[in-house]
Amino acid sequence: MEVSDFIMKIVFYGSGNMANAIFTGIVNSKSIEPENIYLTNKSNQEALESYHEALGVSYSYDDEELLKDADYVFLSTKPYDFLKLAERIKPFITSDNKFISIMAGLPISYIRDNLQVDNPIARIMPNTNAHVGHSVTGISFSTNFDPNSKQEVLTLIEAFGTALEVKEDHLHQVTAITGSGPAFLYHVFEQYVNAGTKLGIEQSQVEESIKELIIGTGKMIERSDLKMDQLRKNITSKGGTTQAGLNALSNHDIEAIFLDCLNAAVKRSIELAEADED
Numbered sequence: 001m002e003v004s005d006f007i008m009k010i011v012f013y014g015s016g017n018m019a020n021a022i023f024t025g026i027v028n029s030k031s032i033e034p035e036n037i038y039l040t041n042k043s044n045q046e047a048l049e050s051y052h053e054a055l056g057v058s059y060s061y062d063d064e065e066l067l068k069d070a071d072y073v074f075l076s077t078k079p080y081d082f083l084k085l086a087e088r089i090k091p092f093i094t095s096d097n098k099f100i101s102i103m104a105g106l107p108i109s110y111i112r113d114n115l116q117v118d119n120p121i122a123r124i125m126p127n128t129n130a131h132v133g134h135s136v137t138g139i140s141f142s143t144n145f146d147p148n149s150k151q152e153v154l155t156l157i158e159a160f161g162t163a164l165e166v167k168e169d170h171l172h173q174v175t176a177i178t179g180s181g182p183a184f185l186y187h188v189f190e191q192y193v194n195a196g197t198k199l200g201i202e203q204s205q206v207e208e209s210i211k212e213l214i215i216g217t218g219k220m221i222e223r224s225d226l227k228m229d230q231l232r233k234n235i236t237s238k239g240g241t242t243q244a245g246l247n248a249l250s251n252h253d254i255e256a257i258f259l260d261c262l263n264a265a266v267k268r269s270i271e272l273a274e275a276d277e278d
């Protein structure tokens with residue numbers, strides 16, 4: 001299904017970092033006419049004007065105009081701004097509006113209770129790789145989302161990466177693995193650069209070559225049908241240099257290190273969700 005099969009109106013309540021990655025991805029995918037994408041925010045009109053100039057999207061602060069005939073309404077403020085946002089939009093919600101929340105940690109039931117409507121609500125957990133069209137986006141739908149609309153939302157999400165439908169409870173795990181995932185990988189790459197620099201080559205040269213190494217390895221993973229363990233085995237000759245390095249790595253329990261990291265992120269995601277609900 002192509003989103004362009006539908007004439008759709010999409011509204012973003014909150015046009016900050018993450019929303020920008022999403023609506024830019026949707027505009028670039030050419031799946032929807034840019035003027036059918038409406039932006040609003042709290043007060044930064046300059047930002048909205050610059051998105052209008054750069055992308056051709058519409059913007060407004062008139063909530064009645066924004067929500068009238070809107071098919072999908074992204075809730076893209078910080079979680080702590082949601083209650084004010086709910087107060088702002090409640091009087092103007094129509095039965096056409098289906099909500100897509102990008103706010104980390106806020107359950108569908110909490111959003112519904114505060115919007116005081118029974119409209120369909122989806123929760124998504126994107127990551128910043130949306131900026132380059134490669135977000136892995138976890139998604140959960142309320143039970144009253146019809147199959148056709150679900151498919152439309154999945155197609156919208158695929159404009160900035162891939163979608164992974166999970167039970168709502170599992171969004172905590174998605175938050176850890178892929179939501180925070182880019183930061184964990186950046187950290188690992190930083191350590192790799194630091195270690196490489198200790199071998200005596202100039203830092204800038206090490207940084208440049210490891211950057212290229214990461215991009216190239218990512219492309220190999222993308223383009224090959226082989227699983228990662230097979231790609232590794234293919235370049236590991238018995239008794240060779242790669243084997244020697246891997247032997248040294250296997251003296252450390254890297255899986256346990258990552259399990260610690262992911263468990264800490266899941267725990268924090270649950271704590272934050274519980275705090276928001278109080």
Ligand SMILES: NC(=O)c1ccc[n+]([C@@H]2O[C@H](COP(=O)([O-])OP(=O)(O)OC[C@H]3O[C@@H](n4cnc5c(N)ncnc54)[C@H](OP(=O)(O)O)[C@@H]3O)[C@@H](O)[C@H]2O)c1
Pocket residue numbers: 013014015016017018019040041042043044045076077078079081084085088102103104105125126127128179
């Ligand atoms: N950044 C990430 O990696 C990431 C990943 C996954 C999910 N998220 C989620 O994405 C959400 C947004 O994060 P962000 O980093 O994009 O935040 P951000 O850059 O601070 O943007 C927040 C936006 O919300 C607007 N806003 C605040 N109150 C509003 C109101 N009452 N009505 C309408 N708009 C309002 C702000 O408008 P003004 O500029 O006018 O103040 C701004 O446009 C968060 O809930 C976060 O959990 C982020």
